[in-house]
Amino acid sequence: MFGYAALALFGAAVAQAQTQATALDIAAVQAHFTQAQIAGQPTYMLPTFTPQGTLGLTFGSSSISIGQKVDQSNANSSPQIAVVPASNGSRINAQSIYTVAMVDADIVGTNAQTTPLTRHWLVNNVMLQGSGSYSINYTGSVGVTDYAGPGPAAGSGSHRYVVLLYAQSSSFRPPANLSTAGVGLATWNLQSYVDASGLGPLVAANYFQVENGQATVTVPVTSAVVTSTLSTVTSPTASSGSMSGSASGTGSASRSGSASGSSASAATSSRAAASETKSRSFGLGLIVGAVGVVGCLVGAGLGL
Numbered sequence: 001m002f003g004y005a006a007l008a009l010f011g012a013a014v015a016q017a018q019t020q021a022t023a024l025d026i027a028a029v030q031a032h033f034t035q036a037q038i039a040g041q042p043t044y045m046l047p048t049f050t051p052q053g054t055l056g057l058t059f060g061s062s063s064i065s066i067g068q069k070v071d072q073s074n075a076n077s078s079p080q081i082a083v084v085p086a087s088n089g090s091r092i093n094a095q096s097i098y099t100v101a102m103v104d105a106d107i108v109g110t111n112a113q114t115t116p117l118t119r120h121w122l123v124n125n126v127m128l129q130g131s132g133s134y135s136i137n138y139t140g141s142v143g144v145t146d147y148a149g150p151g152p153a154a155g156s157g158s159h160r161y162v163v164l165l166y167a168q169s170s171s172f173r174p175p176a177n178l179s180t181a182g183v184g185l186a187t188w189n190l191q192s193y194v195d196a197s198g199l200g201p202l203v204a205a206n207y208f209q210v211e212n213g214q215a216t217v218t219v220p221v222t223s224a225v226v227t228s229t230l231s232t233v234t235s236p237t238a239s240s241g242s243m244s245g246s247a248s249g250t251g252s253a254s255r256s257g258s259a260s261g262s263s264a265s266a267a268t269s270s271r272a273a274a275s276e277t278k279s280r281s282f283g284l285g286l287i288v289g290a291v292g293v294v295g296c297l298v299g300a301g302l303g304l
């Protein structure tokens with residue numbers, strides 16, 4: 001059995017070691033976003049998404065896997081972001097300007113083009129600092145909407161919080177009512193904002209899930225991402241580390257202990273009843289699925 005602390009260490013080791021996102025990393029991001037119904041269809045939040053790299057999220061000291069379920073209380077403060085470009089991710093560099101946003105894409109099945117989605121975070125004029133694995137330099141940025149942690153209504157199902165990094169070209173012109181600091185959390189139409197302001201392209205994204213209590217709504221079940229079957233997999237090197245684990249740990253989002261992600265699928269919306277038998281409660285959802293654990297171990301060069 002792997003220790004909680006050990007997992008956190010793997011995450012840190014991988015984050016430090018990886019300075020270029022592999023084809024498998026990119027394929028994993030795309031697979032997760034497709035399976036979670038966030039990207040790839042006209043009714044999804046992102047009708048198209050071609051990642052130029054990966055976007056890692058760390059809450060406190062805990063880095064999460066794509067789509068991981070996180071305890072609401074552990075997402076109260078903004079996550080640290082680590083951006084790792086793919087070899088052809090030329091729009092990810094230390095010279096450009098970016099916009100960071102977080103949007104609640106609501107539950108699986110939501111028509112994101114007709115449903116107002118909640119803007120939880122919007123920062124214009126950020127830069128990337130470091131090299132290889134970049135962090136965000138907020139100096140001189142415009143925090144239009146300060147980070148507001150998830151607060152899904154009780155019983156409303158597992159919400160998908162999508163963190164987005166857009167390239168912000170010199171032609172970017174934000175709408176007047178979203179151009180200065182201090183605009184509170186509110187619903188908006190992300191696509192309209194992107195179109196009207198000339199933002200883009202979207203270069204990297206990640207998402208996590210937060211659920212409050214047991215779902216009283218029916219959430220369509222999505223299929224799992226199985227990284228070993230992704231078309232770019234040529235050898236089982238699991239070089240993608242923590243980014244590709246088909247993992248969904250469960251935070252202790254539900255005090256009743258019934259809400260959880262499936263250990264087999266980050267994208268699987270958590271029908272609480274269905275996943276009850278897999279439910280475990282750890283302080284922060286740092287349990288990753290078996291594939292993710294193996295990936296981390298091999299990725300960190302530790303072997304199993």
Ligand SMILES: *[C@@H]1O[C@H](CO)[C@@H](O)[C@H](O)[C@H]1NC(C)=O
Binds near residue numbers: 051052088089
């Ligand atoms: C990077 O290359 C891959 C493989 O050829 C391709 O699928 C992907 O669209 C490219 N990404 C960008 C941002 O050009």
Ligand SMILES: *[C@@H]1O[C@H](CO)[C@@H](O)[C@H](O)[C@H]1NC(C)=O
Binds near residue numbers: 129130139
């Ligand atoms: C962060 O951005 C500011 C303003 O552009 C710049 O002066 C500073 O050197 C940057 N910091 C790093 C570590 O790149």
Ligand SMILES: *[C@@H]1O[C@H](CO)[C@@H](O)[C@H](O)[C@H]1NC(C)=O
Binds near residue numbers: 175177178183186
């Ligand atoms: C900004 O103005 C647009 C119309 O120009 C409106 O649709 C939108 O709701 C406004 N947003 C905010 C945050 O007030």
